Amino acid sequence: MIRIGLAAYQFKNHDIAFNLSQIERAMQSTQGAVDLLCFGESFLQGFDSLCWQYDKDASVAVSQDSDCMRRLCDLTVRYGADLLFGYFEKDEDSIYSSCAVIERGALTHNYRRISRGWKEPVADGHYQEGRETRDFPYRGKRFQIALCGDLWDYPERFKTDGTLIWPVYVSFELEEWAENEADYAKQAAAAASRALLVNSLSDDPKSYGGAFDMTDGRIIKKAAYGKEEVLIVEVS
Numbered sequence: 586m587i588r589i590g591l592a593a594y595q596f597k598n599h600d601i602a603f604n605l606s607q608i609e610r611a612m613q614s615t616q617g618a619v620d621l622l623c624f625g626e627s628f629l630q631g632f633d634s635l636c637w638q639y640d641k642d643a644s645v646a647v648s649q650d651s652d653c654m655r656r657l658c659d660l661t662v663r664y665g666a667d668l669l670f671g672y673f674e675k676d677e678d679s680i681y682s683s684c685a686v687i688e689r690g691a692l693t694h695n696y697r698r699i700s701r702g703w704k705e706p707v708a709d710g711h712y713q714e715g716r717e718t719r720d721f722p723y724r725g726k727r728f729q730i731a732l733c734g735d736l737w738d739y740p741e742r743f744k745t746d747g748t749l750i751w752p753v754y755v756s757f758e759l760e761e762w763a764e765n766e767a768d769y770a771k772q773a774a775a776a777a778s779r780a781l782l783v784n785s786l787s788d789d790p791k792s793y794g795g796a797f798d799m800t801d802g803r804i805i806k807k808a809a810y811g812k813e814e815v816l817i818v819e820v821s
Contacts, residue, residue, distance in 0.1 A: 587724050589750075590619035590666075591796035591816040593808045595786040598631030599645075601653060605629070608657070612664040615815050620724065621667045622815070625752045625785035625794075626733050627682060627703070629653070629672035632754040632787070637704070639680070639711040646675035649692055654685070662690040667723075671732060671752045679713045684730050684752055686721065694721040694730075699742065702734035718742045726820060729777065740775035748820050749777035753784050756792040759810055766797070766804060774802035781818060786811075 592611045597603045635642045647653045667688045674683035682703040686694040697715025720727045727747030773780035786794035796808040796816040808816040
């Protein structure tokens with residue numbers, strides 16, 4: 586049995602130090618209760634942290650071998666739980682919207698979003714999408730990652746018999762969430778029978794967070810909107 590925590594926590598744009606402290610706070614509060622703690626899309630920097638000028642954004646994005654990533658690796662050892670989180674990744678002269686998995690002090694899987702919806706039309710060739718989608722093993726089970734618009738644009742690329750983890754950033758009003766929850770569950774079912782969605786809270790623009798545990802297109806369990814919460818689910 587794998588215990589997964591979906592951390593619907595607040596991030597602040599342009600404030601990696603705060604967002605790192607949020608990750609550590611969630612790890613402290615769930616220590617011993619989860620094996621893998623998951624955060625939303627681009628949680629590390631905040632979804633609206635890029636200005637689409639490469640000379641500036643190159644200092645916002647972080648590489649896989651950065652001090653920041655090493656600190657996150659250290660946290661997984663300190664608290665005995667692994668991490669999955671979205672971030673803006675710098676690789677040579679390219680920037681990606683990525684999602685990292687860190688296990689027991691080492692980055693073991695890195696996924697790069699394949700859909701274009703994360704970036705503004707003014708983004709130049711430095712801002713890239715990934716090309717590969719694949720399952721990855723975690724503690725003897727199979728998992729797949731999709732980031733936000735990936736599942737709307739290319740659901741066929743994410744079909745898996747394993748568990749799909751779907752970090753997003755969606756700033757719906759509460760009324761919009763009430764109208765669209767079922768659509769998200771249905772869309773997830775186009776790729777996987779079991780899917781776990783995690784969204785972040787933010788103040789500007791206002792995002793109410795939330796997290797869903799979904800099976801066969803239905804929401805089985807969810808976190809409350811508008812407050813920080815770790816929704817803990819089990820994968821057998």
